[in-house]
Amino acid sequence: MTSATLGGLVGAALVGLGLYGLIAKPQPLRKILAFNLMGSGVFLVFGIVARKGAAAGLQADPVPQAMVITGIVVAFAASALAVNLVLRLFEAAGQATLSRDAWAKLPDDGAGPV
């Protein structure tokens, strides 16, 4: 089993795991963790593609590698925004939850913002 094949299997497994966590775990922070996991699985798929594109004296195609680097930075920025949203939500409401029942107890926001 080459490292590329293994990497592909691991990547696929991580995408499946991450997707499950994103959908099934109720706490937002766990969802963010799962999203990161899923993202890294996708990056691994890019990595397999890069490895399979080894040519011209290079061990891996540099274009997918560059895409992964871009993706890692973007994923971090997304996590930062999401985490700060969760923390702010926790601060403002005393609970970090996305379930609609929790909001049913809040006063009706009649006008809403303009």
Added chain:
Amino acid sequence: MRVDSSAIAATAGGGLLALPILLPVVGVLLSFLIGGRRAEWIALVLMPVELAVAVAIACLVWRSGEPLVYTLAGYTPPLGIALRADGFSAVMLVTAGLIAPAAALFARASFASPRGTEKRAPLVFWTLLQGIQAALSVIFLGADLFNLYVGLELLTFAAVPLVCLDGRPETLAAALRYLLFALFGSVFYLLGVALLYGAYGTLDIALLAPLIRPQPAVWLAAALMTAGLLAKTALFPLHLWLPSAHANAPAAASAVLSGLVVKGSFFLVVRLWFDVLASLPGVVPGTILAALGSAAILFGSVLALRQERLKMLIAYSTVAQIGYLFLMFPLSRGPWAADAFSGGVMQASSHAFAKAAMFLSAGLIAESLGHDRIAELGGAARAMPATFLALGLGGLSLMGLPPSGGFVAKWLLMKASIACGQWVWAVVMAAGGLLAGGYLYRVLAPAVSGESPLLQKRPARSRESVALALALVAVLLAFAPPGFFAFLQIGRPAAGLALQ
């Protein structure tokens, strides 16, 4: 199949294509850097320039009859990145180029930057509004699938904080939900991109299209990318995040979110299926998309009927109207392909104007009455006639009544669906139109009769005019000359979605 190298060679005047992206980026960076009042000035100065550039691009595309192409950094695809403007791109660029400044003008009153110390909400609003424009330009002009991914991320990051701009817990939760759905969408889209690169070694749309074969990697990539984009476009059943996010944002933000932001990911679904995957047998995927669209129309309209707040009603109406967009997919083959395509584009554009007008009007109503509860809107139209006229004209387009862009869109789609023998979509559209009539009647009928209520605040004439102007554009789209529909076909491959 021979690769058509003319598809990736830069065309004359192509350098113009970088401007709709670079100008708002400059705006974002300078607004953030300089801050204060100047952030607003920078935005208001750059937006007309961006509109002018969009119109110039449209003129160039019209005159040459060919899409405009530009390669960046001097490297041609597949190694480099290209920008490409076809008829559809140009129309969406101009739509965004008109709606964004309209929202900006409307927002001047709510997000006025005070003299002296910088305030949070105005700076964030003016910076992110320009961010949305930059992102949409990347999406409308990008010809490289990974570049489009970066554009999608740009759009998400610019749009999400606008939802929770007022800091209330409900809007924070709505923003978080929106972000999570959007991130799910990005990851799935990116995974599809990885598979396509792995299969063909290029991500340029023009280079990829002739190489596509119906193999497992392509089908999986198509499914993943479409699912991701549908989550961002809030198509049923992935629409759960939209109503609370759009209804609770500030009015100008809601106008841009419902009018423009969701059209960005929809634009990419069209790019994907009509340009990249055009050689795949499109019957089954097209039917699935239209089925989901039909569910969206019926579900969204019925839920809109049950809403108590005006803004929530308008938001659910967005869920429904997005469904119409996806009816163009199974109809895009044979002699009616052009009509179906035009119908879809017209729906995208007219809905953008109509919905923006409606959200701005709803904002004025909420501000003037102190609330937006539908049950208590009795007689309000007498107190604010211009506002309710804008609301009504926007509603006209939503219902698909003549004269309006919405009518032309739905008529084209109905014509195509009947001619193709797929009657069911026509039935769904008719039902959707009736339901839309229902929920609009709920709002407008009591508003025009009864005692006019006491207004807490008179709506400013200029803001009413902006809402009215947008609604009028939605109506005037009905008078688009046949040349407009020919323009939309510039850059379309001849066969539309393959019939197999």
Added chain:
Amino acid sequence: MSVLQALDIGLALLVFAVAAWTIFARGAFAATVGYVVYGLLLSLVWIRLFAVDVALTEAAIGSGVTGILLIGAAARLRGGETAGDERSLSGAARLFTAGLCILVALALAGVVLLLPDQGPSLARQSMQNLAETGLGNPVTAVLIAYRSFDTMLEKVVLVLAVVGVWSLAADRYWGGAPGEARAARPEPTLAFLAQVLAPLGILVGVHIFWVGADEPGGAFQGGAILAAMWMIVMMARLTEAPQTNAFWLRLALVAGPLVFLAAGVAGSIFAGGFFAYPPWLAKPAILFIETFMVLSIAVTLPMLVAGPPRREPRQ
């Protein structure tokens, strides 16, 4: 089966096991720590895939800075976890979701395994054009030359992320500094660590950035290390977090994308196209742009972790 293959399989299993633990562990804090471990293991996987630049980025940003972010959040949310009963999905829904995810994973595995071994690749084209960029590292060439537009837009994404995070502040704190208002006395052990580590880290960071033109490394990796050093120094309270209305901070945040943009526009005048480099000036221009990119990254990442302003602005 060779030793290397056995190690590879072991690594793959370990990565999967830690990932599964991250998803299924009971407490968020435990899961987050698991994620940091997972990230470090993943860096090893990247090295086995011969993608050293990616391994560096994953270790520095994917595991390192993201880990600091998530652990800090998990610690702050600890109280709220037991409060407010989280409605978990019903058993049937969970089973359905699990089935769906397994299906996706299997489909993906199948497709990936079916990809041809000598697949289509842009490696040849990257190497052919490398000479005119003056660089020795093809990944850096892709990032700052061939696909520079993507990288420039990504820097703008970072700026928007900062705006988004700062937008979460309460109105009265706008312009102030992030982080809790607390005593300014440095914490002794952390302070010692910071004083030893920071100068070293700064050297390493600058080196990795500079060497990235020809060897594995680059602006993102170097910038992330510098960012980590600043975070350590801030956490040890040797220095205060800056005010968000400070002009120098905003300048540092936008310098990267702004310089990149200016270079791109200059390219249209001097090199015949937006974001093109004149061949005789390519390497110096690239290093010039990267210098400001490093500055922006080093400042942006800590600001994203620090969060929205929480103190009143001082005049």
